[in-house]
Amino acid sequence: MMAVASGCLGIGCTVPETDQFTLERLCEGQGSQAFEGVLRADPSTCDRGLELIVQPMGFNPGCIRAALWAKDGTGAASTVVPRNPNMSHGAAFHVVALLSDALRDELRLEVDAFEQTCDAAPVTSHAFTVGHPEKGQIAQSLIELPALDADGDGFISKGTGGTDCNDSDWSIKDKILWYPDMDGDGYGSNSNTAPVVRACSGPSQYANNNRDCNDNDSLISPGQAELRCDGRDDNCDNRVDEAFNIGATCVLPKGGRGVITCDPANPSRITCTG
Ligand SMILES: [Ca+2]
Ligand SMILES: [Ca+2]
Ligand SMILES: [Ca+2]
Ligand SMILES: [Ca+2]
Known part of the structure; x- marks a missing residue:
């Protein structure tokens, strides 16, 4: 955070006077805009803090989650921090954990980064232990989280835990829905009961659209003209x-x-x- 502009990272790198002021404001529910997220470990009070500087490397997470608990398993708290659209490319997430002396022992922390939203599986995680910060201080901890989004489309390479179907092509992202195309005209069935498949590549006799109003007749599809005067809708325009x-x-x-x-x-x- 800006209040600790000493240029060093790690536990103990603090400017006590400034930290004290920042802590008081945060504990009163003010000043949180200086951080991407605030994790309040003790709802009743807070007199010390730990700033997590979560630095993604090789990708831009859609969301991160920070969790902490005491060595004995008590005091568990967590927060999810969706990516702010205003964050610059490659920017770190700054999450401040507000603590009290109720958590005296070493703290266990886990930070997870997600490709898009925090309700999916994380693409990368880091668990670690830190000492309890001193009263009135905001300690800092740098967490580097690597993953690869080579084409910069926001979807992570499969090799590093993501879902990008082609990490060399930004126009190809995660898995899409495929619909049965039994008549082979390139248009998938528009039936609500058609069995769909979610995959990077479609199986045979599947199409990446559901615009076919009659999947048993290859002469009927949105790609046709109204070619037959026969009481039927040949071009699926109703x-x-x-x-x-x-x-x-x-x-x-x-x-x-x-x-x-x-x-x-x-x-x-x-x-x-x-
Ligand atoms: Ca891609
Ligand atoms: Ca079809
Ligand atoms: Ca017709
Ligand atoms: Ca028609």
């Missing part, structure tokens, strides 16, 4: 035979007025019936 002017007035072969209908003898044609 209109039937809209290209054929059905119902419009026409002249019967023998004279007189009729209406345009599909020709039952030839589904690509119309006829005039009276």
Whole structure:
């Protein structure tokens, strides 16, 4: 944090007077905007702090989680810190843990970083132990968390715990949904009951869209024209035979007025019936 501008890191690097002021404000619920997150280990009081400087290396986490507890397992507390969109590329997360003498022993900490949101599995974690900070001081601890997002799309390489289907191409990110394409026309079924698959690459007879209104007829899909006058919707636009002017007035072969209908003898044609 800014209050500890001595340029050194590690337990004991503190400026007591400034820390005391910062602590008092934080304990009163003020000044938290100087940090990405605040972890309050003792709700009743706080008289010392530990600033976790969580430095991602090779990626930008969508979220981090910091947890601490005393050596004997008591006093467990944690906080999740979603990435602020205003954070610069590669910036560290600063999380201050507010402590009291209720946690006298060594502190156990674990910091987890997540690819996108904190409700998924972490891509990288670091667990460590630190001594209890002195009263009135904010100690610092630097945590470096490595993972690889080579193409910078926010999704981490699979080799370092992420889900990026191709970490050399920013336009290819995590797994997508694939829909059955039984008629092989490149359009997946739009049925709500179609069995979908979530994967980087689709299995055979699956498509990456669900726009096919009839997956049993390769001549029916959004990629078709309304090509057949047959009482069916060939192009999946929810209109039937809209290209054929059905119902419009026409002249019967023998004279007189009729209406345009599909020709039952030839589904690509119309006829005039009276
Ligand atoms: Ca990618
Ligand atoms: Ca299809
Ligand atoms: Ca049709
Ligand atoms: Ca249609």
